[in-house]
Amino acid sequence: MTEHALPALPTERRPGCPFDPPQELVEAREHSPISRLPFADGHQGLLVTGYDLARSILADPRFSSRKELMKHHPTIDYGDIEVPPAPPGEFLLMDDPRHARYRRPLVGKFTVRRMRLLTERVQQITAEHLDTMEQAGPPADLVTAFAKPIPAIMICELLGVPYEDRGSFQDDIDTFMNGETSDEDLIAAYTAVQEYLAALVAAKRAGPTDDVLSDLLDSDLTDEELRGMALILLAAGLDTTANMLALGTFALLENPEQLAALRADPALAGPAVEELLRYLSVAKQFVRVALEDVELGGHPIKAGTTVILSLGTANRDPERFPGPHRLDLRRQDGGHLAFGHGIHQCLGQQLARVELRVALPALVQRFPTLRLAVPAEQVALRPEIADIYGVKSLPVTWDA
Numbered sequence: 001m002t003e004h005a006l007p008a009l010p011t012e013r014r015p016g017c018p019f020d021p022p023q024e025l026v027e028a029r030e031h032s033p034i035s036r037l038p039f040a041d042g043h044q045g046l047l048v049t050g051y052d053l054a055r056s057i058l059a060d061p062r063f064s065s066r067k068e069l070m071k072h073h074p075t076i077d078y079g080d081i082e083v084p085p086a087p088p089g090e091f092l093l094m095d096d097p098r099h100a101r102y103r104r105p106l107v108g109k110f111t112v113r114r115m116r117l118l119t120e121r122v123q124q125i126t127a128e129h130l131d132t133m134e135q136a137g138p139p140a141d142l143v144t145a146f147a148k149p150i151p152a153i154m155i156c157e158l159l160g161v162p163y164e165d166r167g168s169f170q171d172d173i174d175t176f177m178n179g180e181t182s183d184e185d186l187i188a189a190y191t192a193v194q195e196y197l198a199a200l201v202a203a204k205r206a207g208p209t210d211d212v213l214s215d216l217l218d219s220d221l222t223d224e225e226l227r228g229m230a231l232i233l234l235a236a237g238l239d240t241t242a243n244m245l246a247l248g249t250f251a252l253l254e255n256p257e258q259l260a261a262l263r264a265d266p267a268l269a270g271p272a273v274e275e276l277l278r279y280l281s282v283a284k285q286f287v288r289v290a291l292e293d294v295e296l297g298g299h300p301i302k303a304g305t306t307v308i309l310s311l312g313t314a315n316r317d318p319e320r321f322p323g324p325h326r327l328d329l330r331r332q333d334g335g336h337l338a339f340g341h342g343i344h345q346c347l348g349q350q351l352a353r354v355e356l357r358v359a360l361p362a363l364v365q366r367f368p369t370l371r372l373a374v375p376a377e378q379v380a381l382r383p384e385i386a387d388i389y390g391v392k393s394l395p396v397t398w399d400a
C-alpha cells in the first residue's frame with residue numbers, strides 16, 4: 001500500500017482546466033493507483049485512481065454497491081444515522097441477486113441492435129432542435145436548446161412517459177443531480193418524482209402502450225419495483241447524456257483542430273464519441289465497499305473499507321492511454337471506463353452512443369461557425385460535488 005495520503009477529497013478543478021480531473025487526483029495517481037483518504041467521519045477510506053485497479057474492483061464481487069453499506073461519505077459525516085437499503089427497483093445500489101432481478105428483464109430492451117433501430121428517430125429529433133435553434137438565431141444556450149431535450153425525448157419515448165409531462169420531472173431530476181440542492185429541496189424533488197412515477201405505473205396498468213414500462217407489466221414485478229426501475233432509468237438517462245452533449249461540445253470548441261476533423265469526416269463519429277467519453281468521464285466516480293479482506297495487485301484492502309473509484313482519473317492513466325490528457329478523436333486505445341465495468345456496467349450505453357454519434361456531428365455540421373458566446377473561463381461548471389460533471393449552461397453563437 002502506498003504511503004501517499006490525500007488530505008481530503010479535492011472539491012474543485014484547476015481554473016482554466018475544466019476538462020481535467022482535479023490536479024490532486026492526477027498527482028495521487030502518479031504516486032500510486034491507490035491512496036488513503038480520510039473521510040468526514042474519521043473513517044479511513046481509499047481512493048483508486050489507476051485504470052487496472054479500478055477495472056478489477058468494478059468486476060470483483062467482493063466489492064459491494066449496496067446502499068446500506070455506504071455509511072461513510074468523503075465530505076459528509078452521517079453520525080449515527082442508519083443508511084437504509086435501496087428501495088425496491090433502484091438496482092444501481094444493490095448487489096446480485098437483488099440487482100439481477102431488476103437488470104435482467106431490461107437488458108434485452110437496450111441491446112446494440114434495438115438501439116440502432118432508434119437512429120432514425122434520434123436524427124429526426126436532432127434535426128428538429130437544430131432547425132429551432134437556427135430559426136431563433138444566435139446566441140443560444142446549448143444546454144436548454146439541444147443537450148437536455150434530445151436525451152429527454154428519447155428516454156421518455158422508450159419508457160412511455162407522455163412528452164407533455166417531461167418538464168416537471170426533468171426539473172426535479174435536475175434538482176437531484178446538480179450538486180447544489182438543499183436536503184429539503186432534495187426530498188421534495190424525490191417525493192414529486194415518486195408521485196409522478198406511481199401515477200404513471202398506474203396509468204400503464206390501466207392502459208398499456210408500446211414501451212419498456214408496459215412490457216414489464218406482465219412480469220412478477222410489483223408497482224413499487226417498477227417505479228424504482230423507472231426512476232433509475234430516468235435519472236441515469238436524462239442527466240448523463242445531456243452533460244456529455246454540452247461538455248462534449250465545449251471540449252470540441254476548445255480543440256478546434258479536433259472539431260475540424262469531426263466536421264470533415266463523418267466516419268470519425270464513432271471513435272470521436274468514445275474519446276470524448278474517456279476524456280470527459282462525466283460519471284466521474286463511484287463507490288464500493290469491501291465485503292471481506294482483499295489483496296489486489298499487492299494492495300491490502302480491509303473488510304468494510306469504503307473505496308472511491310475515480311473513473312475520471314483512471315481514464316487518464318498514462319499506463320493505459322498514452323498522452324492521456326490530450327483529446328485525440330483518432331485514438332485507437334478503446335476500453336475506457338466511462339460506462340463502468342462489471343455487473344453495473346451502464347445499461348443505457350448503446351442508447352447514449354447512438355444519441356452522441358448522431359447529435360454531435362449534426363450540430364457541428366449545421367453550424368460551421370459555432371463558437372462560445374462568452375470567454376471559456378466564464379462558462380458555468382457544475383461543482384465537483386455533483387455526481388455527474390458538466391456545464392450548467394453553454395452560451396454559443398454563430399454567423400447567421
Ligand code: HEM
Nearest residue numbers: 091092236237240241244283338339340344346347348352
Ligand atoms: C454518456 C452517457 C452515460 C454515461 C457516461 C453513463 C455512465 C454510467 C456508469 C459509469 C454506470 C456504472 C455505475 C456503477 O458501476 O456503479 C452506469 C450505470 C447505469 N446507467 Fe448509465 N451512463 C450514461 C447513459 C445512460 C443512459 C442513456 C441510460 C438510460 C437508459 C443509463 C442507464 C444506466 C443504468 C440503468 C445503470 C445501472 C446499471 C446497473 O446497476 O446494473 N445510462 N452508467
